[in-house]
Amino acid sequence: MNLEFTPEEIAFREEVRAFIEENYPKELAGSGTREDLSREQFLAWHKVLGKKGWSVPAWPVKYGGTGWTSTQKYIWGEENARVDAIMPLPFGVSMVAPVIYTFGNEEQKAKHLPGIRSGEVWWCQGYSEPGAGSDLASVKTTAVRDGDHYVINGQKTWTTLAQHADWGFFLCRTDPTAKAQEGISFILVDMKTPGIEVRPIKLIDGTHEVNETWLTDVRVPVENLVGEENKGWTYAKFLLAHERSGIAGVARSKRGIERLRDIAAKETVDGVPLIETPDFARKISQLEIDLTTLEFTELRTLASEAAGKGPGPESSILKVKGTEVQQRLTELTLEAVNHYGAPYAYGMEATGNGAGIGPDYADYAAETYFNMRKTSIYGGSNEIQRNIITKMILGL
Amino acid sequence: MDFNFTEEQGMLRDSLAKMIRDQYDFDTRRKVVASAEGWRKHMWMQFAELGLMMAPFSEEDGGLGGGPIDAMVVMEEFGKGLVVEPYVPSVVCGGGFLKRGTDAQKEEYLSGVMSGENIFAFAYAEPRGRYNLADLETTAKKDGSGFVINGHKAVVIGAPWATHLIVTARTSGGRRDVNGVTVFVVEKSAPGITTRDYPTVDGRRASEVYFENVSVGGEAVIGDVDNGLPLIELVSDEAIAALCAEACGAMKVAQNMTVEYSRQRKQFGTPIGKFQVLQHRMVDMFMEAEQSVSMTYMATLKLDEDTVTRKKAASAAKVRIGQGGRFVGQQAIQIHGGMGMTDELAVGHYFKRLTMIDSEFGNVDHHLKRYTDLSAGAVPVAAE
Ligand SMILES: Cc1cc2nc3c(=O)[nH]c(=O)nc-3n(C[C@H](O)[C@H](O)[C@H](O)COP(=O)(O)OP(=O)(O)OC[C@H]3O[C@@H](n4cnc5c(N)ncnc54)[C@H](O)[C@@H]3O)c2cc1C
Ligand SMILES: Cc1cc2nc3c(=O)[nH]c(=O)nc-3n(C[C@H](O)[C@H](O)[C@H](O)COP(=O)(O)OP(=O)(O)OC[C@H]3O[C@@H](n4cnc5c(N)ncnc54)[C@H](O)[C@@H]3O)c2cc1C
Numbered sequence: 001m002n003l004e005f006t007p008e009e010i011a012f013r014e015e016v017r018a019f020i021e022e023n024y025p026k027e028l029a030g031s032g033t034r035e036d037l038s039r040e041q042f043l044a045w046h047k048v049l050g051k052k053g054w055s056v057p058a059w060p061v062k063y064g065g066t067g068w069t070s071t072q073k074y075i076w077g078e079e080n081a082r083v084d085a086i087m088p089l090p091f092g093v094s095m096v097a098p099v100i101y102t103f104g105n106e107e108q109k110a111k112h113l114p115g116i117r118s119g120e121v122w123w124c125q126g127y128s129e130p131g132a133g134s135d136l137a138s139v140k141t142t143a144v145r146d147g148d149h150y151v152i153n154g155q156k157t158w159t160t161l162a163q164h165a166d167w168g169f170f171l172c173r174t175d176p177t178a179k180a181q182e183g184i185s186f187i188l189v190d191m192k193t194p195g196i197e198v199r200p201i202k203l204i205d206g207t208h209e210v211n212e213t214w215l216t217d218v219r220v221p222v223e224n225l226v227g228e229e230n231k232g233w234t235y236a237k238f239l240l241a242h243e244r245s246g247i248a249g250v251a252r253s254k255r256g257i258e259r260l261r262d263i264a265a266k267e268t269v270d271g272v273p274l275i276e277t278p279d280f281a282r283k284i285s286q287l288e289i290d291l292t293t294l295e296f297t298e299l300r301t302l303a304s305e306a307a308g309k310g311p312g313p314e315s316s317i318l319k320v321k322g323t324e325v326q327q328r329l330t331e332l333t334l335e336a337v338n339h340y341g342a343p344y345a346y347g348m349e350a351t352g353n354g355a356g357i358g359p360d361y362a363d364y365a366a367e368t369y370f371n372m373r374k375t376s377i378y379g380g381s382n383e384i385q386r387n388i389i390t391k392m393i394l395g396l
Numbered sequence: 397m398d399f400n401f402t403e404e405q406g407m408l409r410d411s412l413a414k415m416i417r418d419q420y421d422f423d424t425r426r427k428v429v430a431s432a433e434g435w436r437k438h439m440w441m442q443f444a445e446l447g448l449m450m451a452p453f454s455e456e457d458g459g460l461g462g463g464p465i466d467a468m469v470v471m472e473e474f475g476k477g478l479v480v481e482p483y484v485p486s487v488v489c490g491g492g493f494l495k496r497g498t499d500a501q502k503e504e505y506l507s508g509v510m511s512g513e514n515i516f517a518f519a520y521a522e523p524r525g526r527y528n529l530a531d532l533e534t535t536a537k538k539d540g541s542g543f544v545i546n547g548h549k550a551v552v553i554g555a556p557w558a559t560h561l562i563v564t565a566r567t568s569g570g571r572r573d574v575n576g577v578t579v580f581v582v583e584k585s586a587p588g589i590t591t592r593d594y595p596t597v598d599g600r601r602a603s604e605v606y607f608e609n610v611s612v613g614g615e616a617v618i619g620d621v622d623n624g625l626p627l628i629e630l631v632s633d634e635a636i637a638a639l640c641a642e643a644c645g646a647m648k649v650a651q652n653m654t655v656e657y658s659r660q661r662k663q664f665g666t667p668i669g670k671f672q673v674l675q676h677r678m679v680d681m682f683m684e685a686e687q688s689v690s691m692t693y694m695a696t697l698k699l700d701e702d703t704v705t706r707k708k709a710a711s712a713a714k715v716r717i718g719q720g721g722r723f724v725g726q727q728a729i730q731i732h733g734g735m736g737m738t739d740e741l742a743v744g745h746y747f748k749r750l751t752m753i754d755s756e757f758g759n760v761d762h763h764l765k766r767y768t769d770l771s772a773g774a775v776p777v778a779a780e
Contacts, residue, residue, distance in 0.1 A: 133733055135663040158734050203737050204744035205597075210734075269526050270572060279761045339521050339551040339755050342596040350432045354594035357604060358523065358550065366597040370748060373729045374737050381733065383673060 009071055016079045023048050024083055036207050036346065037086065039122070039164040046088040046119030056093055056117050063101050063109070064117045070302040074251075081251035091160070092116040092123035094246065096169045099186065099235050103227035112167070112188070124162040124191070126170035126213055127236065129155060134384050136171070137180040137233060141215060143172035143187055149219045150174075150187060152195075156213040158378070162198045163211060165191045170215075175230050186232035188224040195219070203374075205367040206346035240380060241315065247379055248322030250295045256329045257288055263336045263361045274336060287328055294321045313392035316385035323375035323382060330369040337362035341369075399693065401469065405462070409469045411446060416477035422742045425478055429599040435557055440481050444512030449487050457495050458507055464634060468641040468696045475645025478745055480600045482515065482554030488638045490516025492631040493562050493579060497618045505560065505581060517558035517584075518635075519549035519605050520628065527758040529564070529628050531572045534607065536565035536580065543567070543617075545580065545588075545610040553756070555603035556593040558584050563607070568622050579624040580616045587611075598752040599745065626703070633710035634699055636757050640692040640717045643753045647685040647721060650728040650746040654678060657732055657743075674731055681727050684720035691716040708770050711763035718760035721750035 005013070025044045031037065049055035057073055059065030068076065080087060097116050100108055115121030132138045141154025152172055162168065168189050175183030189196070195218035200208045227235055261284065264275035274280050298318055334341045340358030345367055347353020355363055376382040390396050401409070419439065428436055443449065451466035453459020460466075467488055474483060487509060494506040508514030525531035534547025545565055555561070561582050569576025582589070588610035591603040619627045655678055658669030668674055695713035698706055725747035729736035736743055754760060 128734070131662075133663060135665075138663075202739040204729075204739055204748060206739065210737075267526065268524065270528055270531065279765065334751075334755075335759060335761075338526055338759070340523075341755055342551050342553075342598070342602060342752060344595040344597045347595055348430055350430060351434060351595040351601075352593070354596065354602075357592070357594055366748075366751070369751070370597070370744075373726065373747075374734075376730060377733050377737065381730075383671070386673070 005071070005075075009075065012072055013075045013079065016076060017082075019052070019054075020079055020083055020085065023052075024085060028086055030084055031086065042086060042089060042161075042164070043119045043122070045086050049088065050118035050120075055088055055119060056097070058094065059097065059117075060101065063097075063113055070306050074299075074302075077251035078254070081255040084255060088119060089122075089161070090246070091125050091165075092121065095125060095239050096123050096188070099169070099226060099239050102238065103186075103235050107223065108188070108226065115166075121166045122161075122164050124159050124165035124168040124213075126156040126159055126162075126168045126189070128158045130157050134381055136236070137184070139171050139173060139184060141170065141172045142176065143170075143174050143185060143220070145174075145222070146219075148222050150222060150225070152187070152189070152215045152218040152220060154215050156215070157210075158201070159198070159211045159213045160209060161211075162191070162213055163200065163208065165198075167191055168213070169226075171232055171236055174232075178230065181233040183230055184232040184236070185229050186226045186235045187220060188226060189215075189218065189220050193218050193220065203371065205371040206344070206348075207367075207371065209371075247315075248294055248298045248318040249326055250291065250298055250322070253291050253294075253322075253325050253329055256326075256333070257284065257291065259361070260284060260287075260329065260333050260336060263333065266359065266361070267336055267338070280332075280336070283332055287325065287332065290321070290328070291325050294318070294325055297321070313388050316380075316388045319379060319385050320376075320382045326375055327369075327372050330365075330372045334365045334369045337365045341366040401465070404460070405466060405469050408447065408451060408466065409473060412443075412448065412470060412473045413476070415442065415446060416473060416479065420477045420479060422478075422745075425480070425599070429480060429595075434595060434601040435481050437557075440515070441512050443481065443483075444510070448483070449491075449512055450510045452487065453491060453495060453506070453510060457502060458510060464637055464696050464699045467634070467638045468692065471638045471641035472645040472692075475642035475647075475749075476649050478599065478646065478742070478749055482517065482557060482600075484635050484638050484642075485518050485554040486514075486516040486558070488635050489518035489631055490514070490560065490562055492634050493618050493627065494581070496627060497581075498615075500615060501581065501618065508559075514560055515554070515558045516560050516562055517552050517555040517603075518631075519552045519555070519561045519563045520632075521550045521552070523548060523550045525550075527762040528572060529632060530574050530577055530625055532564060532566040532577060533571060534563070534565045536567050536578055536612075538567070539611065542611060542613040543578075543580070545582070545607045545612065547607050549605040549607075551596075551602050552591075552605050553596070553600060553602050555584070555591060555605055556601040560584055561589075561605065562618070564624065564628055574625050576622050577624045577628065578621050579618040579627060580612055581618055582610065582612055582616060596752065598748045629703075629707065632757050633695075633706055636710045636714050637692065637696045637699060639753050639756055640688070640695060640713045643717045643721045643750060644685065644689045644692050646746045646750050646753075647681075647688055647724045650724055650743055650750070651678070651681045651685050653743050653746075654681065654728045654731050657735070661733075668731070677727050677731065681724045684723050688717050688720040704770055708767055711758075711767040711770070714758060714763040715760050715767065718754040718763070721753055725750040 056064050057066040057068050061067045129139055143150040143152045168191055170187050170189050171184050172187055173183050174185040195216045197214040199212045201210045203209055265273050267274040269277050340362035343354025343357035345355040345363050448470050450459045451462045455461040491509045536543040536545045561584050563580045567578040588608045590606045593603045596602050659667055661668050691713040695709045698709035728743050729747050
């Protein structure tokens, strides 16, 4: 056991920091926690990293991964969080790509991996349905074989940022007679295929982050099936495990605490900086202790992964605790800005908006707090994660 | 001891509940909130016709002879319907100051509050004052028999709709001194007042209000010059009791909606309400909502007791409601799953309102400290 960075790791940190400082798009500085970005804004940094060869550090080297050690990846995460970088979205890079390079065929790898790496192609995740949320295995969307095509019918929902998507990966039922988990297939769909309609869902913070995705007689070539027919649940679960790693969001929360400290130093209570009032100082300390706990739990998990064990049910701890920290952070940030949380930054055309009212740091404080309630719901809700621990670890 | 409502209060509640049910359904509210005006003047006038604005005032003052309990009844229904019209700013705060003003002030303004024609907003918060009502950078300098007001008031709820403002300003002493604070009533259209209006995250409207050499006469002072703080604290405590009642209404609805949703929503072949972990969570929500009601009654009933008792009661209730509102709001979203995150469902709007109530008139920490200081006898009290 050893917590010191080696001289090589320190040099690596310097290299990474210099690269970010030089290349991170200036106009995007500080907007990494916003939800209302354009496609170009979301992809800008991804594209820079693609050119540098750093967009997909976790992939195997032969597909474009960097071969970094977990310590290097940790440093990479921290340095990006320092500038609130808008990181490559997970749907392509860390969800569908691992499924494609693990279970896909050579044509699929050649066709899809380069676009994911470079940031040219945007992917969305078509798992959830109105009737299939926590009980994902109950998906009803069907894919029926018709010659060399599948014909897909059904409705997906909560499809994050599908309004920008070029491709999507969908769980579809290919054997309606089999037991729930056994008749599902994992199919890649070009989002421009006729019969796909993406309808916006507005969330409580006012942003358009998710969508309903309706599929009516969507004809998809059979070669878009990944792996074997009716084995999709295996791939879906494999993907969920990948979705969970990194979900702890340690580096980003560290940066969030720094930002909270800055705010609490500027806000005053009866002339005393908020950060010096015992009540608030202790809340920040508590949060920092929770975050440190999370960090070392994640480092332990990474170490056991590096030792050859895949992400196990223990990563459910990271999901639960990581999202609790993220939510608490936004809660304290809103508390810190007090009444200036009220102006509605997004607003609407008819109403005008409250952006720029009060100190800069108060913008989006309430909106972000509202939005982050999603984290204990998506990616397997925190109740489901606790069920997984109950079943898989406690054996109850 | 008696926790029953009078017959009049029961009738007021029933007819208000009916009016809100008929004319304030969630879709209508959404449209109103998204409109340029952000409220409905005609709805406000209907509330006035129903007697809501007159209810809490004495018959002497032209009211119906009620008091804070009537305001509580009204605000609980407002909370259930997520009503955005400015009852607390105009009736509880505006009316609360004016009924303690001079006969001339009552004559000039209070009847208008009761008819609904005068709409008040309470400009007390400042950009750097946080929740300390005496932490004022807005000044009112003596000028002949009147005053000249300069300053910036922050997040004045309901100000875009207001015809008049109640303004707190420093007339002497240093920033945060308990003495030297004075309350003024001004017309919002007075020369030198400008506003920047905006929507709030919970569907209301507010303004930043700027005063630049705004001249007012001596008759604009409510209460005593330099000794306005006790009155400000009293009216703020009344506003707290009313906000607590609003939160109770919102909590009850959010909790009921969640129970109902858990009955309808099926996953794994069973209603999610059958999962014991969610059952217990909903029981906790229920207990929080009930306890909030208890504390709201307590604070409302103690508004006319001695100053320290009243302040402690208001702070205690605000702490309980802040904590309960947060729990109920967050869990309502959680148990609704993805649906809870949507703008389309009402539950998220209850969550947002409950969140923001905590930041009005002092949050949990502020009131926990105020309560602690009062218990220790450590609060500087202005000469009364
Ligand atoms: C902002 C956002 C983005 C999303 N993005 C995507 C996306 O890109 N692609 C995609 O496919 N999906 C996405 N989702 C969907 C997400 O994964 C689901 O919302 C999630 O799986 C929960 O499903 P549900 O919303 O149907 O809630 P439900 O499953 O109906 O759950 C409701 C409540 O019941 C609880 N519950 C359910 N089962 C149990 C149980 N057995 N024991 C105890 N409690 C239980 C849940 O924890 C929750 O509190 C997104 C969701 C959100 C909110
Ligand atoms: C976009 C998305 C992301 C997700 N991310 C993850 C993830 O990262 N990890 C993950 O594991 N899941 C995730 N889920 C949830 C996933 O859908 C499944 O709930 C989970 O993987 C278990 O699936 P299962 O149907 O095989 O398990 P099942 O054995 O059918 O059980 C599912 C869960 O429900 C509970 N359960 C089932 N029936 C009952 C009952 N009658 N009473 C009480 N409890 C019951 C079980 O304890 C278990 O926790 C995600 C879902 C979506 C839509």
